[in-house]
Amino acid sequence: xxxxxxxxxxxxxxxxxxxxxxxxxxxxxxxxxxxxxxxxxxxxxxxxxxxxxxxxxxxxxxxxxxxxxxxxxxxxxxxxxxxxxxxxxxxxxxxxxxxxxxxxxxxxxxxxxxxxxxxxxxxxxxxxxxxxxxxxxxxxxxxxxxxxxxxxxxxxxxxxxxxxxxxxxxxxxxxxxxxxxx
Amino acid sequence: xxxxxxxxxxxxxxxxxxxxxxxxxxxxxxxxxxxxxxxxxxxxxxxxxxxxxxxxxxxxxxxxxxxxxxxxxxxxxxxxxxxxxxxxxxxxxxxxxxxxxxxxxxxxxxxxxxxxxxxxxxxxxxxxxxxxxxxxxxxxxxxxxxxxxxxxxxxxxxxxxxxxxxxxxxxxxxxxxxxxxxxxxxxxxxxxxxxxxxxxxxxxxxxxxxxxxxxxxxxxxxxxxxxxxxxxxxxxxxxxxxxxxxxxxxxxxxxxxxxxxxxxxxxxxxxxxxxxxxxxxxxxxxxxxxxxxxxxxxxxxxxxxxxxxxxxxxxxxxxxxxxxxxxxxxxxxxxxxxxxxxxxxxxxxxxxxxxxxxxxxxxxxxxxxxxxxxxxxxxxxxxxxxxxxxxxxxxxxxxxxxxxxxxxxxxxxxxxxxxxxxxxxxxxxxxxxxxxxxxxxxxxxxxxxxxxxxxxxxxxxxxxxxxxxxxxxxxxxxxxxxxxxxxxxxxxxxxxxxxxxxxxxxxxxxxxxxxxxxxxxxxxxxxxxxxxxxxxxxxxxxxxxxxxxxxxxxxxxxxxxxxxxxxxxxxxxxxxxxxxxxxxxxxxxxxxxxxxxxxxxxxxxxxxxxxxxxxxxxxxxxxxxxxxx
Numbered sequence: 096x097x098x099x100x101x102x103x104x105x106x107x108x109x110x111x112x113x114x115x116x117x118x119x120x121x122x123x124x125x126x127x128x129x130x131x132x133x134x135x136x137x138x139x140x141x142x143x144x145x146x147x148x149x150x151x152x153x154x155x156x157x158x159x160x161x162x163x164x165x166x167x168x169x170x171x172x173x174x175x176x177x178x179x180x181x182x183x184x185x186x187x188x189x190x191x192x193x194x195x196x197x198x199x200x201x202x203x204x205x206x207x208x209x210x211x212x213x214x215x216x217x218x219x220x221x222x223x224x225x226x227x228x229x230x231x232x233x234x235x236x237x238x239x240x241x242x243x244x245x246x247x248x249x250x251x252x253x254x255x256x257x258x259x260x261x262x263x264x265x266x267x268x269x270x271x272x273x274x275x276x277x
Numbered sequence: 278x279x280x281x282x283x284x285x286x287x288x289x290x291x292x293x294x295x296x297x298x299x300x301x302x303x304x305x306x307x308x309x310x311x312x313x314x315x316x317x318x319x320x321x322x323x324x325x326x327x328x329x330x331x332x333x334x335x336x337x338x339x340x341x342x343x344x345x346x347x348x349x350x351x352x353x354x355x356x357x358x359x360x361x362x363x364x365x366x367x368x369x370x371x372x373x374x375x376x377x378x379x380x381x382x383x384x385x386x387x388x389x390x391x392x393x394x395x396x397x398x399x400x401x402x403x404x405x406x407x408x409x410x411x412x413x414x415x416x417x418x419x420x421x422x423x424x425x426x427x428x429x430x431x432x433x434x435x436x437x438x439x440x441x442x443x444x445x446x447x448x449x450x451x452x453x454x455x456x457x458x459x460x461x462x463x464x465x466x467x468x469x470x471x472x473x474x475x476x477x478x479x480x481x482x483x484x485x486x487x488x489x490x491x492x493x494x495x496x497x498x499x500x501x502x503x504x505x506x507x508x509x510x511x512x513x514x515x516x517x518x519x520x521x522x523x524x525x526x527x528x529x530x531x532x533x534x535x536x537x538x539x540x541x542x543x544x545x546x547x548x549x550x551x552x553x554x555x556x557x558x559x560x561x562x563x564x565x566x567x568x569x570x571x572x573x574x575x576x577x578x579x580x581x582x583x584x585x586x587x588x589x590x591x592x593x594x595x596x597x598x599x600x601x602x603x604x605x606x607x608x609x610x611x612x613x614x615x616x617x618x619x620x621x622x623x624x625x626x627x628x629x630x631x632x633x634x635x636x637x638x639x640x641x642x643x644x645x646x647x648x649x650x651x652x653x654x655x656x657x658x659x660x661x662x663x664x665x666x667x668x669x670x671x672x673x674x675x676x677x678x679x680x681x682x683x684x685x686x687x688x689x690x691x692x693x694x695x696x697x698x699x700x701x702x703x704x705x706x707x708x709x710x711x712x713x714x715x716x717x718x719x720x721x722x723x724x725x726x727x728x729x730x731x732x733x734x735x736x737x738x739x740x741x742x743x744x745x746x747x748x749x750x751x752x753x754x755x756x757x758x759x760x761x762x763x764x765x766x767x768x769x770x771x772x773x774x775x776x777x778x779x780x781x782x783x784x785x786x787x788x789x790x791x792x793x794x795x796x797x798x799x800x801x802x803x804x805x806x807x808x809x810x811x812x813x814x815x816x817x818x819x820x821x822x823x824x825x826x827x828x829x830x831x832x833x834x835x836x837x838x839x840x841x842x843x844x845x846x847x848x849x850x851x852x853x854x855x856x857x858x859x860x861x862x863x864x865x866x867x868x869x870x871x872x873x874x875x876x877x878x879x880x881x882x883x884x885x886x887x888x889x890x891x892x893x894x895x896x897x898x899x900x901x902x903x904x905x906x
Binding site: 127129130132133134135136138160162164165166191192193196198216217218219220221 | 655657670720733734767874
């Protein structure tokens with residue numbers, strides 16, 4: 096999936112807040128997500144996790160950093176498991192790039208297999224923190240964020256794009272080329 | 278707990294060499310840049326200059342005193358001080374000065390100057406001596422093609438000078454400051470999108486009807502209503518303009534510019550004052566920096582053709598920038614002073630900012646307004662050197678413009694129509710300068726990558742300081758902002774010269790800080806509605822930047838000082854006071870700029886961090902400040 100460029104920061108902050116303080120996630124990491132420049136002023140960020148070594152029952156908490164364009168922009172994202180029933184999301188936060196300060200500009204929505212959010216944000220570096228549990232060995236999830244698209248269209252476009260991404264990813268897995276990263 | 282090491286992406290490195298510093302306000306500072314290459318121990322016998330800044334006795338009272346001098350209700354009103362009086366009131370006493378001098382001499386250093394303000398002492402010594410006194414070996418470094426010398430570790434003021442000496446400046450010789458001049462992009466795919474050759478050469482006494490991009494000081498005078506001052510015989514005569522700069526130039530260019538415009542100037546009006554040996558060899562005549570110095574003199578001296586000009590020329594390294602201002606203020610000859618060089622304020626150490634501030638307040642006490650360009654990267658000052666998208670955008674301001682005692686010169690775009698390769702772009706009214714208005718056009722025809730490479734971030738500098746608390750003149754002022762949330766700086770490791778393809782965290786800036794807002798006022802700075810420059814005997818068009826605005830304001834306030842036959846003192850209380858009196862009414866010195874952004878802050882019908890109080894009606898400004906017209 097060539098369009099996906101996760102750049103691992105290599106930071107493991109044990110002090111980071113966790114959604115369930117009583118349980119330390121099995122996996123934690125932080126990623127800087129580089130935007131794709133579209134043909135218009137649209138920017139797209141593709142992100143996700145593939146964890147071939149993960150075991151069912153293990154938990155995760157991942158931070159994805161986005162730097163948004165300078166102008167106030169409509170920003171929306173959608174994340175869901177690559178395979179239905181393989182992951183249960185348990186926590187979703189939208190923070191500043193310091194990984195601590197809550198940002199309330201987005202309307203967030205979290206279900207077992209769907210995390211999404213949308214809203215107007217201004218220029219900044221933001222952290223999308225996602226926690227959950229692997230329900231199947233080697234599961235993964237995929238997300239896409241988009242900015243600068245008029246609100247009524249954005250989620251539909253994000254959904255369409257993501258459907259295509261997941262489809263491509265599954266085809267890739269079938270051909271035995273499953274990457275460990277996205 | 279395990280980490281997902283199976284992810285097939287580059288692993289970045291958390292930069293641990295970057296550190297925060299703190300000043301008396303809120304502040305976070307970027308102390309180092311990983312692009313720096315250590316070349317090893319510097320020559321130990323090499324002699325270098327340093328300046329020690331001493332503790333101000335009652336800094337708050339010093340600030341208040343400067344404001345009281347321009348307060349008609351104060352007994353201090355218009356009682357400008359001499360440098361010696363400043364030293365007597367706020368500097369260290371003779372015993373303390375002698376203690377410092379004796380200590381330096383006992384260590385083998387040569388004291389080269391004790392400033393009259395009793396707040397700065399310059400000295401020189403070998404690298405070996407400096408390392409011994411201040412506690413760190415000095416190495417040679419290279420950064421972005423320039424070599425310099427700096428301590429390898431933390432330095433400290435010797436214990437027996439504690440309480441007297443606050444900091445030592447100049448041990449780190451890293452060239453930090455850049456000029457604020459911008460030209461229309463003209464290379465690569467931007468070829469054909471610019472016009473850098475003027476359509477005509479200015480002629481003496483030509484009417485002020487030049488094309489956008491080819492404006493001169495005569496056009497400036499027409500657009501901002503300066504001409505009634507000239508008609509009243511106000512030319513700046515009897516006053517002296519001060520220009521602070523870090524690059525050489527040729528006087529013949531300045532005289533060539535004025536002569537071409539038919540300005541009546543004295544043939545020997547310019548005096549050069551080298552500071553700390555003058556500019557570095559790489560910044561001599563003909564260099565990019567020389568273009569900055571040239572336009573500073575052409576613009577300020579063109580707006581006030583009757584004034585004399587003193588040009589303070591310092592090296593862009595070590596204590597050169599500080600000594601440049603200190604020398605100009607210590608001489609106490611110039612009536613105004615401007616600078617078009619600067620750096621993102623978070624690149625400065627807190628003790629450096631404090632030393633500069635003391636000098637700027639001293640200038641105010643002596644009646645000398647100091648004006649600085651607010652930068653040309655819009656709201657993202659630091660991204661001019663750490664560019665997006667290789668680095669994240671970060672709302673930052675430029676120093677010295679961010680200092681509360683500096684008048685920050687912002688930028689606008691004048692109404693005009695730009696002729697581009699694939700169509701025209703019209704700016705209907707004067708707006709905040711930023712090339713966000715080109716974003717759709719450039720993206721449509723060349724793609725977003727080109728936009729972000731060649732046209733971003735470009736605009737009038739402005740925003741909220743994280744180093745200087747909001748001053749009283751901006752208290753309770755509609756439109757004043759606090760720092761924004763989510764401001765973190767990350768850069769690709771490759772940008773910083775580190776291995777790997779990951780991103781490195783550099784700094785987080787605090788949200789909701791009630792800092793000093795800038796700019797204070799703005800004038801046309803967009804290269805597309807910009808100016809002619811006469812440089813190295815040639816005319817070129819399409820130049821702009823707040824580099825033009827700072828010297829233009831210098832000339833304007835020189836005219837006003839000449840019209841009043843008095844120095845002006847700290848400008849902020851007078852300007853913000855005039856705004857409270859006149860607003861944007863018919864006699865207002867200010868013109869509201871209600872369109873555009875500086876890439877983040879919107880220009881509105883109030884004060885705003887894109888254009889400040891707006892642009893100027895100079896005749897109304899002169900009247901408001903007491904010139905009889």
